[in-house]
Amino acid sequence: MHEYLIKMNFYDILVLIVETIKTIQNFLTNYFLKIYNFLTKS
Numbered sequence: 001m002h003e004y005l006i007k008m009n010f011y012d013i014l015v016l017i018v019e020t021i022k023t024i025q026n027f028l029t030n031y032f033l034k035i036y037n038f039l040t041k042s
Helices: 002-041
Strands: none
8 A cells, every 4th residue: 555655646746747847848839939929020
């Protein structure tokens, strides 16, 4: 049971990390697209 809890915690942490990475990637993509659009319009 103890090992099961550890595995669940590890899985939860993994999911959290993946979600965080996705969020950061989306943010950076939007940010760079805005900069790119701004530069190409100038």
